[in-house]
Amino acid sequence: MxxxxxxxxxxxxxxxxxxxxxxxxxxxxxxxxxxxxxxxxxxxxxxxxxxxxxxxxxxxxxxxxxxxxxxxxxxxxxxxxxxxxxxxxxxxxxxxxxxxxxxxxxxxxxxxxxxxxxxxxxRSRLIGVNGNELIGNNKRILTHCNAGALASVDYGTALSPIRIAKDAGKKPFVWVDETRPRLQGSRLTAWELVQEGIDHKVIADNAAGFLMERGEVDLAIVGADRITRNGDFANKIGTYEKAVLAKENGINFYVAAPLSTFDFSIETGRDIPIEFRAEEEVSEVKGIRISPKESSSYNPAFDVTPAKYVSGYITEYGIFKNTELNRIEDKGNEAIIEQI
Structure with a gap:
């Protein structure tokens, strides 16, 4: 990067x-x-x-x-x-x-x-090449959390198509969800976009539906931490609600991830283990308490989005619908590693 x-x-x-x-x-x-x-x-x-x-x-x-x-x-x-x-x-x-x-x-x-x-x-570069096909000139893309080079060694997953689009002479614009509570969007994704000179604005997490309803989002691309056999996927908390809002507003919602993120041993998202993190991540910002000391906090790090909300999965092998994921499984996880 x-x-x-x-x-x-x-x-x-x-x-x-x-x-x-x-x-x-x-x-x-x-x-x-x-x-x-x-x-x-x-x-x-x-x-x-x-x-x-x-x-x-x-x-x-x-x-x-x-x-x-x-x-x-x-x-x-x-x-x-x-x-x-x-x-x-x-x-x-x-x-x-x-x-x-x-x-x-x-x-x-x-x-x-x-x-x-x-x-x-x-793999990340190829995800960008394949996902670039979805991004027309001046398209406005919503993303959640950070699925850029910081999250993928280089290029990124969700940000890789945006990087490739810019390199191809297009002018993508990115709506960056702040991504509470750790602010990976406003801290990390925005930082990456500044480094790359890609136009963007940081928004409060709760502003996504407002923008979608007003017709100011053309598509959404997010990363994933685990994708199951049926296409359900875990990603940063708040992803699920963005997917539901996108479907309600007729906006295509894509998941960008390499083959190594797919776990074909798990049938559905109900079997994905969800990490819970410290309450202080919610109740404090930079060490300053922002909620009453008598109030406890609930802090799941991830949520699970059902496959029915996903328009397609952008992978190093192409873009697939959830009904086509068996074609990815057939390639085998070590295929691209052995080609290098």
């Missing part, structure tokens, strides 16, 4: 590996500060995933893959390291797939971790 550092444009990835250190952009402190964090062991990686120093399903998968390579380099039991890494967050499928993939090739863990992360970048 492009990053303007003191007036100089640099290309930076969200996470990378300099053996035996995993390096990542600290997503907790953006946009106020651009900071790189060094991860030196499995426990530090567990904490970095848990506290969302790194976040976004594909980037978490990349960090997890590097975590197995790091454990191998340090002479740590890679199976035990994998168990620790998997325990960090329960919802994103990429985390589990990445750990299992590198463990299958543990004797060459670094090689296969790099191979896996390279595949994430290539």
């Amino acid at each position: 492009k990053v303007n550092l003191n007036g100089r444009i640099s290309e930076v990835k969200a996470v990378w590996y300099e053996e035996p250190v995993i390096k990542m952009i600290d997503q907790r402190v953006l946009p106020e500060k651009f900071q790189i964090v060094d991860i030196r062991d499995t426990r530090e990686l567990y904490n970095a995933i848990k506290n969302m120093t790194v976040r976004g399903a594909p980037s978490i998968g990349a960090a997890a893959a590097y975590g197995i390579a790091q454990a191998n380099a340090l002479g740590i039991d890679v199976v035990e390291a994998g168990k620790t890494i998997k325990a960090s967050r329960p919802t994103a499928n990429d985390l589990f797939f990445a750990v299992n993939f590198v463990l299958q090739h543990r004797s060459e863990a670094k090689k296969y971790a790099e191979k896996y992360v390279d595949s994430i970048v290539e």
Whole structure:
């Protein structure tokens, strides 16, 4: 991704590996500060995933893959390291797939971790190429949370088609949901769009329906943390209501995700484990209490959107309807990895 550092444009990835250190952009402190964090062991990686120093399903998968390579380099039991890494967050499928993939090739863990992360970048690029077909000139796109390069090592999932559209000479406009309570939209997505010079406005989460009803949204594209066999998907809390509003207002609603986000072992969204996070994320902003101390908070990190609200799934293999997802499953998860 492009990053303007003191007036100089640099290309930076969200996470990378300099053996035996995993390096990542600290997503907790953006946009106020651009900071790189060094991860030196499995426990530090567990904490970095848990506290969302790194976040976004594909980037978490990349960090997890590097975590197995790091454990191998340090002479740590890679199976035990994998168990620790998997325990960090329960919802994103990429985390589990990445750990299992590198463990299958543990004797060459670094090689296969790099191979896996390279595949994430290539998958994200192809998602952009395929999704670009949906974006006409001057189209207004609503997105939720952050499904950009920060979440996918580079390019992004939901933002990748928008990046490719801009590179093709189109002029996309993005409505950025702020995405309470951690504000991944206003903090991270908006920051990425500023770096790329893509026109956008940040909106309060509750403003999406207002804009849709007024005809100011042409389509919606979001990412996903896990997609089931029938097409139900988990994404950042608030996604479900955006999908319902889009259908009510006749707006196409797309999910952008690589094959590694699909979990064909789960039939429906009811079986997706949902992470619940600390109450303070809701009751405080930057350490300042915004609700009465006597009031408790309820903080699910994700919700599940039924497949009936999804117009299509933008993948590295093309765009599919929920009735066509068996065609993706047939390709096999390792197909694109083995091509790199």
